[in-house]
Amino acid sequence: xxxxxLIGETAMSQNHNIxxxxxxxIHEHFELDESLEKVIWIKPAATPEIQLLEINxxxxxxxxVMSFYFPxxxxxxxxxxxxxxxxEEWQKVLxxxxxxxxxxxxxxxxxxxxxxxxx
Amino acid sequence: xxxxxxxxxxxxxxARADWSAxxxxxxxxxxxxxxxxxxxxxxxxxxxxxxxGGKMSFERITGSHAAFVKFLRVASNNYNLHxxxxxxxxxxxxxxxxxxxxxxxIETLAPALAQDGPNPEYPWLDKRGQVYVPVDYSFPLTxxxxxxxxxxxxxxxxxxxxxxxxxx
Numbered sequence: 543x544x545x546x547x548l549i550g551e552t553a554m555s556q557n558h559n560i561x562x563x564x565x566x567x568i569h570e571h572f573e574l575d576e577s578l579e580k581v582i583w584i585k586p587a588a589t590p591e592i593q594l595l596e597i598n599x600x601x602x603x604x605x606x607v608m609s610f611y612f613p614x615x616x617x618x619x620x621x622x623x624x625x626x627x628x629x630e631e632w633q634k635v636l637x638x639x640x641x642x643x644x645x646x647x648x649x650x651x652x653x654x655x656x657x658x659x660x661x
Numbered sequence: 662x663x664x665x666x667x668x669x670x671x672x673x674x675x676a677r678a679d680w681s682a683x684x685x686x687x688x689x690x691x692x693x694x695x696x697x698x699x700x701x702x703x704x705x706x707x708x709x710x711x712x713x714g715g716k717m718s719f720e721r722i723t724g725s726h727a728a729f730v731k732f733l734r735v736a737s738n739n740y741n742l743h744x745x746x747x748x749x750x751x752x753x754x755x756x757x758x759x760x761x762x763x764x765x766x767i768e769t770l771a772p773a774l775a776q777d778g779p780n781p782e783y784p785w786l787d788k789r790g791q792v793y794v795p796v797d798y799s800f801p802l803t804x805x806x807x808x809x810x811x812x813x814x815x816x817x818x819x820x821x822x823x824x825x826x827x828x829x
Contacts, residue, residue, distance in 0.1 A: 604727045624715075625715070
């Protein structure tokens with residue numbers, strides 16, 4: 543196996559691992575919180591960290607995207623950055639009226655709805 | 662440019678100083694308003710220290726007074742807290758949810774969030790024009806803080822502040 547093949551397979555494996563971790567986490571969040579409407583997985587360009595923006599009608603409206611850092615652990619081997627916004631605030635984020643945290647971008651993201659995640 | 666860790670430790674240091682002042686004001690000789698003022702400030706700066714870790718811009722952080730409740734809502738994602746408290750995510754989520762109403766009351770003591778109502782810093786008027794002075798006002802929150810949930814919440818605020826570097 544060539545070096546480039548090995549690097550390619552390692553990257554694919556890392557992508558698969560982080561995707562599995564994200565899906566498991568989002569599933570748990572939907573199970574735990576009935577008022578959670580959507581989760582936006584913001585995929586950073588290079589860093590192996592998880593950035594989630596959760597749309598939740600029950601969270602207090604603050605006019606900001608308040609992102610909190612959760613360090614990696616044995617159970618979750620990725621750094622997690624997590625923010626909650628109301629549905630109205632999410633619309634403002636989409637209209638660029640509320641900024642995302644530094645380094646976050648909607649250029650590459652995936653939306654998870656409750657219907658998609660919880661059978 | 663100041664790095665995020667330095668900034669985070671700056672907010673944490675100030676939060677700890679506010680907490681220390683809060684401890685002093687627990688003595689009955691202090692008015693309730695001062696006690697609540699320092700508790701609110703300690704939690705506000707704790708929230709800001711947590712926001713620094715979350716990559717929020719400094720300008721947005723300084724203008725924010727409402728990070729503490731936001732943090733408690735998602736704190737069950739912290740595996741260090743699972744280990745510290747011996748609870749899994751689901752248990753921790755239920756546990757912290759019970760603190761949210763009291764945490765909200767603490768947070769909204771900040772004059773910027775008090776909407777011209779009771780706050781521990783400035784006099785305010787009610788709808789009939791009656792003047793209230795913080796130092797004379799008996800804040801209902803005081804009783805909430807003496808409830809089991811209130812006592813537990815204060816205990817965890819202390820743990821967050823004392824063990825911040827290990828937990829977050």
